[in-house]
């Protein structure tokens with residue numbers, strides 16, 4: 001599917017514009033069916049965007065927020081994406097949103113993935129908004145090059161849900177929604193910042209295997225148009 005690059009003069013300008021676009025999309029979903037959903041990524045990039053989005057005046061009590069992926073750590077661990085969302089997005093007006101975590105206290109990450117699939121099934125499909133990030137290796141979500149379940153994660157026929165991923169660059173074992181869960185969001189956003197990430201994107205947009213730069217699966221095969229938001 002096509003992608004559109006939205007370039008901004010600064011991260012602050014990007015955060016304001018993306019927050020407006022996401023708020024409008026969530027409000028339209030609420031008007032249409034009374035509820036809305038958004039799956040967001042962790043990492044360092046989205047913090048300012050989360051903070052601005054949390055102030056937007058929408059019916060947050062009708063919004064369900066979840067994560068695109070999570071590290072297999074509890075919410076009180078500094079590596080937790082839940083902690084990042086709690087501190088930066090579930091604040092201000094967005095405090096009244098419902099949050100569905102991916103991490104589940106389980107003896108094994110596979111059991112946590114099963115529970116997360118069960119609990120997230122009630123969110124409804126497709127997501128209204130998905131915000132993806134991208135690592136310097138071309139990973140997105142927890143679709144890491146060399147990942148233990150990468151082929152399954154990227155296979156469009158894999159049922160929607162949360163699966164596990166282990167990879168050298170991932171740190172802890174990961175919990176990640178599958179490509180099939182993310183690729184048809186009403187608003188599918190890739191949010192990246194910095195010249196380095198722009199170079200990584202240019203390489204990903206070139207030829208090469210999806211497994212080498214898994215963001216290519218989204219850029220090449222997502223059903224929804226990919227809205228790329230970039231600032232220096």
Ligand SMILES: O=C(O)[C@H](O)[C@@H](O)[C@H](O)[C@H](O)COP(=O)(O)O
Nearest residue numbers: 041042043044045133134135141
């Ligand atoms: O759990 C995570 O780390 C994210 O979901 C991951 O996919 C992130 O989006 C990229 O690693 C980019 O991270 P930065 O924004 O820190 O570069």
